[in-house]
Amino acid sequence: MKQDIIDFLSYKLIDTKSIDFTVFHLLALILALVITAYLLRAIRLIMTRKLPPEDKNKFISIFQFAKYIIYIFVVLFTLDASGVNISVFLTASAALFVGIGFALQTFFQDIISGILMILDQSLHVGDIIEIEGKVGEVRQIKLRTTRMVTRNDRVMVIPNHKFMTEALFNWTQNSNINREQVDVGVAYGSDVEKVREVLLQCAKDVKGVLNSPTPLVLFEDFADSSLNFSLYFYVDNGMQSPNIKSELRFKIDKAFRENKISIPFPQRDVHIYNQ
Numbered sequence: 001m002k003q004d005i006i007d008f009l010s011y012k013l014i015d016t017k018s019i020d021f022t023v024f025h026l027l028a029l030i031l032a033l034v035i036t037a038y039l040l041r042a043i044r045l046i047m048t049r050k051l052p053p054e055d056k057n058k059f060i061s062i063f064q065f066a067k068y069i070i071y072i073f074v075v076l077f078t079l080d081a082s083g084v085n086i087s088v089f090l091t092a093s094a095a096l097f098v099g100i101g102f103a104l105q106t107f108f109q110d111i112i113s114g115i116l117m118i119l120d121q122s123l124h125v126g127d128i129i130e131i132e133g134k135v136g137e138v139r140q141i142k143l144r145t146t147r148m149v150t151r152n153d154r155v156m157v158i159p160n161h162k163f164m165t166e167a168l169f170n171w172t173q174n175s176n177i178n179r180e181q182v183d184v185g186v187a188y189g190s191d192v193e194k195v196r197e198v199l200l201q202c203a204k205d206v207k208g209v210l211n212s213p214t215p216l217v218l219f220e221d222f223a224d225s226s227l228n229f230s231l232y233f234y235v236d237n238g239m240q241s242p243n244i245k246s247e248l249r250f251k252i253d254k255a256f257r258e259n260k261i262s263i264p265f266p267q268r269d270v271h272i273y274n275q
Contacts, residue, residue, distance in 0.1 A: 032078040033071065040067055047119065106161065107144065113160035114143040123163065123170065128178070128238040130169035131158065137239055151239055171238050177210065178238040182248050185226030186256075187264040192219060192227065198259055199231045202251040208244040210234040226264045 117123050118141070127138045129148065136148035136156055146158045171178050186195055196217040203215035215233040222228075231248070235241055256263060 029075060029078050032074050036071065036074045040070065109161040110144040110159050113164045117141065117160060117163060128171040130171065131162065131166065135238070151242060177234050177236055178241065179232060179234050180241050180245060182231045182245055182252070183228065184252060185223060185228045185263060187262045188227060190227060190261050194259060195229060195261060198255045198261065199229065199252065202248060202255050203231060203233050206244060206247050206251055208235055208240055210236060
């Protein structure tokens with residue numbers, strides 16, 4: 001009986017000069033694939049249990065793609081460990097794998113970065129971010145690219161590896177409220193307390209400026225031609241900040257004229273000597 005089992009397992013399904021594939025190799029391969037399938041399923045459940053439904057579906061779709069690659073490596077490793085000479089396969093496909101690897105290098109960088117972003121939840125749809133000097137609202141996060149709409153209503157497509165290699169400012173990571181500022185200079189001799197009062201009143205009168213946290217005026221510097229002030233205020237929509245700051249400047253200019261507060265311009269004295 002024992003010899004019959006050994007003979008059965010040793011039966012050659014493929015018998016060539018370079019390939020020797022038996023029933024034992026087939027059973028070992030099937031067992032390895034079954035174990036791999038259960039392990040991958042457990043890993044997928046563990047990694048997606050805390051993800052939002054939308055991100056979970058994205059992760060599962062790329063996981064399906066990665067699963068096939070893992071199966072290929074499992075097949076090769078199992079055959080090699082079982083004594084099957086796989087060098088003939090590797091030699092024939094080495095050049096192809098190298099070419100594909102170079103071609104897909106950036107592609108896989110984007111995919112891996114997208115997976116990491118989904119897992120650590122570092123970026124969400126609706127976040128306002130600043131990258132490469134441009135500010136925009138994230139509208140869509142895919143596995144390879146992220147799409148955001150800039151303040152001038154243009155769509156910017158960002159490869160996901162950019163978020164791993166470049167500095168990213170997430171304006172809404174901690175809170176949806178953003179602090180902004182408007183700078184202004186007044187002439188020497190101006191009533192600085194009056195300047196602060198006017199600036200704070202202008203902030204209250206502009207729609208979009210939040211009352212809490214309260215606006216703040218700082219006396220920044222004694223400059224060459226002006227006394228410099230900064231009005232700090234808060235908004236709940238960073239995409240509207242340019243419009244709100246523009247409206248504030250209109251209000252400040254009008255209020256300064258009404259209160260006889262002048263905004264100076266740089267002046268230089270020119271001395272002419274006759275020789």
